[in-house]
Amino acid sequence: MQVELEYGDGHLTAELPDDSVVVRPETATHEPEPLPDPVAATREALAAPLGSDPVTELVGPGSTVTIAFPDRVKGGTQATAHRKVVLPALLEQLDRAGVRRENIRLVCAIGLHRKNRRAEFVDYLGRAVVDAVPEANLVNHDAEDPNGIIDLGTSALGDPVGMNAALAESDLSILVGHTAGNPYGGFSGGYKMPSTGLTTWRSIASHHAPRSLYRDDFVPASTTSRFREQLTAIGQRMEAAMPRPFFSVDAVLDSRSRQLGVYAGAIPDVERASWPLATARTDLRVPGPPADVLVIGVPRNFHYGAGMGSNPILMTQAxxxxxxxxxKALVEKPVVIAAAVCDGWFNETEFPPYAAAYDVLQQCQHPSDMREYHEQLATDPEWIYRYRHHYGYHPFHAFSMIYMGGIAREHSSAVYVAGARRPGLARGMGARTTATVEEALAEATAILGRKPRVLAVPRLSSPAFHLTATEE
Incomplete structure (x- = not known):
């Protein structure tokens, strides 16, 4: 069969075995139906929160409130996107409670991602929300702001915890999140939201690193991993330093970022209520036994931003x-084939430290050896300045991406990058290179000594599924 794989700024056609299993969002008929009226569902969730009183009973005249929301990386921008629905509803409730708009802060929980421009806030929050509070009250989290971070010591599991100071200074902190399938800990939302979005690089380095990612319980994606336990412990340490626990409003999203369910209240209750529906959305059973070969198409632009298919670190993270x-749909040590342009465009405007991190990686025997360079790169004044003032990703983000890329090395027999325009860069990430997908398949066939069973995911720019083979 011929399959169109995302590749660079377009697509390439690859010839795969006729019995290949191809996973596309439009063929995933198992997904639950989206909510017919997400606005009404959101209002119902806020009116009867889980494990908490309603917002209107938690605050009053003179109260200060922080509302944190995810960045543009996920969640959609349509008129009924979760952020565009829940933020006006929350502002309306705060108005009824007598909270003054100048006492409301909107914080984009970027973690170590690049900061968002005001025009981007307008795009995915809506003009009415952006204009609802004083301009100075709509901000990006800044993990390096010396006056905006509180050091909370360590979590119950011994991980360092730094927290956005607004959370401790506000009478109530509200989290707007998405319960969506995520390779890091199973789902976004819940305690993952504050523990990665409103903290510091040292805190994130405690779990987005080999000590957690290379454990047996991290792969496949799971909510019962040590990684997830660390997120919970960090979030709970934050709550212990706040006037009251987080009030969370999470939406389970489908593959088109439409709400399947909306849940509000205390984080543990919201996680328990939302994860079953999120599992039904995210988990997809694919026919047949586990595949020998995984074929993926890597576009230049998706998820973290422009350059993912050309920047070798981000390509390998994908x-x-x-x-x-x-x-769970692959044999124990599959062959992985990625069609990626890998032309050396690191997009140094948004990912300024990545080329330097790549060069350091070339001095290492294994991705986990990069931990020796955390202090050198993650505290570099130039990279920190670019993160704080020039819309660049934080330098530690490069390390976390390298570590996720290393999982492919740990859990496959070989990784091929097909179609790399600068194949040496792909080889520098530990991949083998071929000119075409077909050549890589031929090599995989030789390795196996038989025709391989192939699983293909042509579009990584689409919301992903967690895959399980139907046969042992």
């Missing part, structure tokens, strides 16, 4: 994340 998601 490969590792794909293995985490598909692990």
């Amino acid at each position: 490969i590792g994340a794909s293995v985490v998601r598909a692990k």
Whole structure:
């Protein structure tokens, strides 16, 4: 069969075995139906929160409130996107409670991602929300702001915890999140939201690193991993330093970022209520036994931003994340083939430290050896300045992406990058290179000594599924 794989700024056609299993969002008929009226469902969730009183009973005149929301990486921008629905509803409730708009802060929980421009806020929050509070009250989290971070010591599991100071200074902190399939800990939302979005690089380095990612319980994606336990412990340490626990409003999203369900209240209750529906959306059973070969198409632009299919670190992160998601549909040591342009465009405007991190990686025997360079790169004044003032990703983000990419090495027999325009860069990430997908398949066939069973995920720019084979 011929399959169109995302590749660079377009597509390439690959010839795969006729019995290949191809996973596309439009063929995933198992997904629950989206909510017919997400606005009404959101209002109902806020009116009867889980494990908490309603917002209107938690605050009053003179109260200060922080509302944190995810960045543009996920969640959609349509008129009924979760952020665009829940933020006006929350502002309306705060108005009824007598909270003054100048006492409301909107914080984009970027973690170590690049900061968002005001025009981007307008795009995915809506003009009415952006204009609802004073301009100075709509901000990006800044993990390096010396006056905006509180050091909370360590979590119950011994991980360092730094917290956005607004959370401690506000009478109530509300989290707007998405319960969506995620290779990091199973789902976004819940405690993952504050523990990665409103903290510091040292805190994130405690779990987005080999000590957690290379454990047996991290792959396949799971909510019962040590990684997830660390997120919970960090979030709970934050809550212990706040006037009251987080009030969370999470939406389970389908593959088109439409709400399947909306849940509000205390984080543990919201997680328990939302994860079953999120599992029904995210988990997809694919026909047949586990596949010998995973074929993926890697576009230049998706998820973290422009350059994912050309920046070798981000390209390899996408490969590792794909293995985490598909692990239960693959043999123990599959061959992975990624069609990626890998032309050396690191997009140094948004990912300024990545070329330097790549060069350091070339001095290492294994991705986990990069931990020796955390202090050198993650505290570099130039990279920190670019993160804080020039819309660049934080330098530690490069390390976390390298570590996820290393999962592909740990859980496959070989990784091929097909079609790389600068194949040496792909080889520098530990991949083998071929000119075409067909050549890589021929090599995989030789390795196996028989015709391989192939699983293909042509579009990584689409919301992903966690895959399981129907046969042992």
